Amino acid sequence: MSVRGIHTDVTDMREKIFTEVARLAYEGGDYSRLEELPYKIVPGELASFRESVFTERAIVGERLRLAIGLPNRTLAEHAPVADGVNESAITERYYEPPLINIIKFACHKCLDNKTVVTNMCQGCTAHPCEEVCPKGAIVVKQGGKSKIDPEKCINCGRCRDACPYGAIVKMERPCAKACGMHAIHSDEYGRADINYDKCVSCGMCLVNCPFGAIADKGQIFQTILAMKAGTRVYAAVAPAFIGQFGPKLTPERFREAMKELGFADVVEVAAGADLCTIQEAKDFLEEVPEKIPFMGTSCCPSWSVMAKTEFPQYANCISMALTPMVFTGRMIKKADPGCKVAFIGPCAAKKLEASRRSIRSDIDFVLTFEEVAGMFAAKEVDFNAVEVDEKPLSFSSADGRGFAVSGGVAKAVVNAIHKLDPEREVKVANAQGLDECVKLLRMAKAGKYNGYLLEGMACPGGCVAGAGTINNPDKSAMEVLKSKKESCFEGAVDTPFIDRLSTLENMYNEFDKMKEI
Numbered sequence: 397m398s399v400r401g402i403h404t405d406v407t408d409m410r411e412k413i414f415t416e417v418a419r420l421a422y423e424g425g426d427y428s429r430l431e432e433l434p435y436k437i438v439p440g441e442l443a444s445f446r447e448s449v450f451t452e453r454a455i456v457g458e459r460l461r462l463a464i465g466l467p468n469r470t471l472a473e474h475a476p477v478a479d480g481v482n483e484s485a486i487t488e489r490y491y492e493p494p495l496i497n498i499i500k501f502a503c504h505k506c507l508d509n510k511t512v513v514t515n516m517c518q519g520c521t522a523h524p525c526e527e528v529c530p531k532g533a534i535v536v537k538q539g540g541k542s543k544i545d546p547e548k549c550i551n552c553g554r555c556r557d558a559c560p561y562g563a564i565v566k567m568e569r570p571c572a573k574a575c576g577m578h579a580i581h582s583d584e585y586g587r588a589d590i591n592y593d594k595c596v597s598c599g600m601c602l603v604n605c606p607f608g609a610i611a612d613k614g615q616i617f618q619t620i621l622a623m624k625a626g627t628r629v630y631a632a633v634a635p636a637f638i639g640q641f642g643p644k645l646t647p648e649r650f651r652e653a654m655k656e657l658g659f660a661d662v663v664e665v666a667a668g669a670d671l672c673t674i675q676e677a678k679d680f681l682e683e684v685p686e687k688i689p690f691m692g693t694s695c696c697p698s699w700s701v702m703a704k705t706e707f708p709q710y711a712n713c714i715s716m717a718l719t720p721m722v723f724t725g726r727m728i729k730k731a732d733p734g735c736k737v738a739f740i741g742p743c744a745a746k747k748l749e750a751s752r753r754s755i756r757s758d759i760d761f762v763l764t765f766e767e768v769a770g771m772f773a774a775k776e777v778d779f780n781a782v783e784v785d786e787k788p789l790s791f792s793s794a795d796g797r798g799f800a801v802s803g804g805v806a807k808a809v810v811n812a813i814h815k816l817d818p819e820r821e822v823k824v825a826n827a828q829g830l831d832e833c834v835k836l837l838r839m840a841k842a843g844k845y846n847g848y849l850l851e852g853m854a855c856p857g858g859c860v861a862g863a864g865t866i867n868n869p870d871k872s873a874m875e876v877l878k879s880k881k882e883s884c885f886e887g888a889v890d891t892p893f894i895d896r897l898s899t900l901e902n903m904y905n906e907f908d909k910m911k912e913i
Contacts, residue, residue, distance in 0.1 A: 400603060400604070400868075400869060401867075401868035401869055401870065401871075405445065406605075406607070406608040409437070409456070409608055410459075410766060411766070411769065411770060411773065412437045413459045414463060414616060414766060414767050414769065414770025415773040415774050416436065416460065417460060417464055417614070417616050417617055417770065418617075418770045418771040418773070418774035419774040420433070420617070421616065421617045421621055422624070424624065427481045427482060427485060428476075428478045428481070429478075430460060430464075430478040430481055431476055433457075433477075434453035434454075434456040434457045435453065438452045438453050454501065455499055455502045455608070457477040458499045458611075459499070459608075459611050460477060461480075462497055462612065462614065463611070463613075463617075463767075464481060464484050464614065464617045465484050465491065465492075465613045465615060465617065465618065466481065466613075467480075467492065468497040468499060470500055471500070471501050484617060484618070485621060486618065486621070491613050491615075491748065491751045492613075494590070494592050494595070495597045495748050496599060496602060496611075496744065497610065497611055497612070498587070498588050498589065498609055498610050499609050499610070499611065500585075502609035503587040503609045504606075504607045504609070505585070505586040506568075506569040506570065506588070507567035507568075507569070508567070508568060508569040508581075508582055509551060509567075509568060509572075510546065510549075510551070511544055511549055511551050511555065511564060511565070511566050511567075512544065512564070513525075513542050513543060513544055513563060514563050514564070515563075516561055516562065517542050517561065517563040517564075518563070519539055519540025519541045519542075520560065520561075521540070523536055523540075523542065524558040524559065525555035525558050525559050525564060526542065527558070528554040528555060530550075530552065531549065533545045533547075533548035533549040533550075542555075542563075544564075551566065569588060570604045570605060570606060571601035571602075571605045571609075571610060572588065572601075573604070574600040574601055574603075574604035575600060575601050575830075576600070576830025576834065577594045577702065577830055577834075578594065579592075588609070596698040596702050596745065596854065597612075597698060597701075597747070597748045598698040598744065598745055598854040598855060598863065599743070599744030599745065600855065600863065602744065603863050612747065612863070613747070614763070614764075615738075615747070615761045615762060615763060616763060616767050616771065618761060619761040620658065620771070622736055622760070622761070623657075623658035623659065624658070627735070627736050628732060628734070628736070629658070629659055629660060629735070629736045629737070629738055629761070630659065630661050630662070630663060630728045630732070630735055630736070630737050630738070631659040631662045631663070632663050632665050632668075632725060632728065632738065632739045632740065632759075633654075633663070633740045633741070633789065634665045634720075634721075634739070634740065634741030634742060634743070634859065635664065635665060635669065635797040635799055635800040635859070635876060635879070636800035636858075636859045636860045636872060637650070637741075637765065638800075638872070638875040638876055638878070639867050639872055639875035640742075640765040640769075640866050641765070641768075641769060641866070642779070644779035645779045645782075646784075648784045648785060648786065649782040649784055650662060650785075650789065651785045651789060652783045652785055653772070653777055653779060653782045656775060656782065657768075657771050657777070660732075662789055663724060663727070663790060664789040664797075665720045665721060665724045665739070665741070666790060666792030666793070666797045667727070667790040667791070667796065667891065668718075668719075668720035668721065668722070668723030668727065669695070669720035669723075669797075669808070669888070670793050670795070670796040670808075670888035670891040671718075671720075671723045671727075672694065672717050672718060672720045673795060673808040673888035674812055674888050674889060675715075675717035675718070676691070676694065676717045676809045677812035677813045677815075677816055677888075677889075679715055679716070680813060680822070680849060681813060681816060681817055681820065684847060688712060688713045689713065689843075690713055690840055690845050690848045690849070690850055691713055691714075691715055691849055691850065692714040692837075692849075692850040692851070692852060693714075693805045693806065693809070693852065694714060694717045695720055695799060696745070696853050696854050697719070697743070697745040698745040698830065698854035698855075699833055699854050700714055700852075701745075702830055702833060702834065702852075702854070703833075703837055703852065706837070707837050710837065710841065720796075720799060721741070721746060721750070722755055722758050722759065724739075725737040725739070725755075725758035729757075736761070737758065737759050737761070738761035738762070738763055739759050739761070739762045739763070740763050740764075740768055741762070741763075741764065741765070741859070741862070741864065742764065742765055742800075742860065742861075742862030742863070742864050742865040743859060743862040743863065743864060744862070744863040744864060745854065746762050749762075750762045764862075764863070764865075765865055766865070767864065769866060791884050791885070791891065791892050792883060792885075792891065793808075793887050793888050793890060794883035794885065794886050794887070795807065795808035795811055795880075795886065795888050796808065796888055797880050797883055800858060800859045800872075800873075801857070801860055801873045802826065802853050802856075803851065803858075804858065805851050806850075806851035808887070808888055809822075809849060810822045810824060810849065811886075811888070811889075812887060812888050815887060815889040816889065822849055823845075823847060823849070824849050825839075825845055825850055826850065826851035826853070827850075827851070827853070828853040828855070828856045828858060829853075829854070829855070829856040830854050833852040833854065836850060836852065837852075857869045858873070860872035860873050860876060
């Protein structure tokens with residue numbers, strides 16, 4: 397059971413963190429007042445969720461630091477919360493790894509991959525759990541209650557299946573269960589720990605930890621400082637934005653609402669998705685199967701990094717097309733040299749993508765929808781009072797907007813291929829969630845998908861379920877489908893931006909993703 401789509405106390409805490417960081421940046425002045433914020437966010441003398449109010453404030457302090465882009469610390473390090481904040485109060489600051497961080501003293505030390513007998517055990521006479529255990533790991537205590545000897549248990553699950561009361565359960569660490577890369581294990585103290593050689597920064601652990609012990613670094617602070625310095629900062633908004641900020645912030649009000657935050661203008665990344673679609677369609681027609689056995693889509697950075705690290709022999713089979721984010725950033729900067737671009741989206745991994753040296757000149761900041769919601773709260777923007785703008789955010793196609801949902805990227809590319817070559821038959825296979833993506837590529841490695849277009853999405857459901865989203869993923873998917881119906885064009889080939897692709901091709905050819913995983 398996932399907590400996605402449920403508004404929880406952890407959600408509230410994240411909102412407060414992002415709001416206070418945004419307010420700190422907007423108000424300016426002496427940033428050492430960051431020290432006061434844990435007391436503002438956790439007032440009073442009594443703890444609400446932890447054993448101590450001091451622990452709660454210490455956790456909030458670390459989350460504030462991460463939201464500003466500062467490094468995570470342990471309880472062994474003695475330093476003020478505001479340590480390093482002035483060095484972070486600059487616009488040219490990129491992420492220092494790791495992006496995804498576990499606040500160790502916030503971790504619950506959850507049992508991981510353990511079979512346990514709960515207090516629902518009725519001590520029945522039959523004891524089927526004992527009878528089916530192949531290792532004799534079930535012992536019956538006085539009173540008839542069952543108990544598992546962890547030294548003998550092999551977690552086969554037979555006792556769980558046999559219990560008529562469902563009293564035996566498998567305990568899994570929620571963050572580890574959500575990690576499709578199996579990058580999370582236990583440290584020497586039983587706390588969650590990330591193997592960064594495996595982690596692809598999808599953020600699924602972050603949104604599935606019910607204790608709020610995992611957080612990613614942010615750039616709210618730096619984005620606001622850039623706008624306050626007079627820099628023209630454009631918001632490049634991912635297609636999944638529809639419905640993320642509630643029903644009052646309609647697409648018609650979105651541009652003016654973002655301008656109230658200080659952004660110069662808004663461009664919908666769906667326009668860049670159209671260019672990505674056309675490039676991938678052309679590459680597929682030219683390369684599959686003559687040069688490569690199959691082609692994987694490029695837009696999801698976690699999928700792309702996973703594919704190139706776990707299946708390096710097929711790295712050239714992942715599309716080399718620029719992602720919609722990068723295409724959009726380059727279009728904006730070509731139109732307005734000297735500006736900065738902030739990608740606004742659902743994805744934690746986009747932060748990592750934008751920090752690559754080859755992309756820094758295209759995308760300056762990456763903010764999630766949650767972080768932008770904090771900016772709206774800090775500025776106290778009244779969505780009802782925001783003016784309606786009749787000009788659309790972009791003239792993107794329906795297929796470009798469809799990138800936000802699982803299956804949408806492949807559908808867009810197939811539609812473009814059929815436009816470019818009506819006789820070409822294209823077979824498609826797609827996967828959502830990194831564990832399923834790994835299985836997909838294993839099948840491809842075995843030759844099951846020769847000639848196919850493969851779409852991989854790290855987040856189950858697609859971008860609408862990314863780690864930085866606010867809205868219920870299922871509801872968001874419906875909102876995106878509705879926005880597709882309101883698009884001016886059906887497919888990417890029909891976009892008025894198609895003529896810009898040729899002007900970007902020189903930059904595209906110089907861009908070597910293979911060297912920058």
